Amino acid sequence: MHATGPVGALLVDAASYLLSAVLLRTLPERRPAARTGDGALRLIREGWTYVTRHPVMLPCMLWATATNFVCAALVALTPLYLVREAGLTPVQLGLVLAMDGVGALAGSAVAVRLTRRFGTARGLVGTALAGGAAALLAPLTTSAGDAYWFALGNAGFAFGVVIGSITTRTHRQTESPPELLSRVMATVRFVSWGAQPLGALTAGLLATYAGTHAALWTVCTAALLPPLYLLAVPVGRRRDFA
Numbered sequence: 001m002h003a004t005g006p007v008g009a010l011l012v013d014a015a016s017y018l019l020s021a022v023l024l025r026t027l028p029e030r031r032p033a034a035r036t037g038d039g040a041l042r043l044i045r046e047g048w049t050y051v052t053r054h055p056v057m058l059p060c061m062l063w064a065t066a067t068n069f070v071c072a073a074l075v076a077l078t079p080l081y082l083v084r085e086a087g088l089t090p091v092q093l094g095l096v097l098a099m100d101g102v103g104a105l106a107g108s109a110v111a112v113r114l115t116r117r118f119g120t121a122r123g124l125v126g127t128a129l130a131g132g133a134a135a136l137l138a139p140l141t142t143s144a145g146d147a148y149w150f151a152l153g154n155a156g157f158a159f160g161v162v163i164g165s166i167t168t169r170t171h172r173q174t175e176s177p178p179e180l181l182s183r184v185m186a187t188v189r190f191v192s193w194g195a196q197p198l199g200a201l202t203a204g205l206l207a208t209y210a211g212t213h214a215a216l217w218t219v220c221t222a223a224l225l226p227p228l229y230l231l232a233v234p235v236g237r238r239r240d241f242a
Contacts, residue, residue: 047183050176056241057175057184059233060168063128064192066226067161072199073206073219074135074157078150081212088144096151103155107162115167119239121230124167128227131160135223139216157223171241 051057082088082096107127115123134156140149176184206215230236 043183044187047180047187050180051184051187056235057172057188059230059235060124060171060241061188061191063124063164063226063230064168064188065195066229067128067164067223068192069195069199069202070135070219070223070226071161072196073203073222074138076200076203077207077212077216077219078154080207081216082141082147082150085212086141086143086147086150088147092144092147096147096154099151099155100158103158104162106155107159108166111163111166114163120167120171120241121235121238122240124164125227125230125236127160127163128230129160129224131157131164132224132227134160135220138220139213153220160227175242 051061078097079093082093088096111123114127117123118126135153137156138150138153140153141147172184172188173181203215203219206218210218227236235241
């Protein structure tokens with residue numbers, strides 16, 4: 001952003017989405033045969049009923065919803081805290097934010113091996129707990145000189161989130177009946193992604209009334225709540241989902 005300015009950075013970001021859309025248009029398209037008598041509300045109800053009655057998909061959806069809430073709150077606070085409170089330059093801020101991608105890449109590289117060795121349920125809970133604990137490193141950053149704490153916390157949290165996302169999505173895709181898969185995925189995404197604006201709003205309110213640093217501590221502590229919830233329900237105490 002330092003080289004191109006904020007407008008240039010936004011233009012580059014917009015161009016990346018445009019390129020992605022163009023590449024997606026080159027993929028082959030397959031549409032399932034339409035079923036007569038399927039109204040939108042009926043399709044939504046079928047997906048909702050299947051997910052909410054499933055002993056694994058429901059708690060995993062709730063875990064994802066709470067995790068997305070925390071992620072959105074952290075995204076909202078990060079640039080505000082690092083620039084205003086810690087005094088990072090645009091280049092330093094970019095490097096710290098990039099650690100999110102480093103953690104996500106590392107998580108995706110080891111997700112399959114971890115879940116094969118420890119089990120899908122144990123792998124999800126264990127890495128989510130580790131990621132939540134790593135997030136507590138972020139508020140230790142108080143200046144540009146110790147920004148490495150935030151970078152490590154950002155990377156560790158992303159590591160746990162990505163492994164959990166891969167594990168739970170794979171389960172949904174392999175265990176859902178083929179005719180319900182699209183509705184199952186849509187149900188989970190609608191609920192879990194719907195928590196993101198609420199997380200960002202909550203972070204803004206906390207920063208306004210309690211201060212940015214206190215808000216950051218609160219959000220990073222809340223990162224431990226989703227895996228603790230899984231430990232409190234039966235699926236979290238299994239070795240594997242199935």
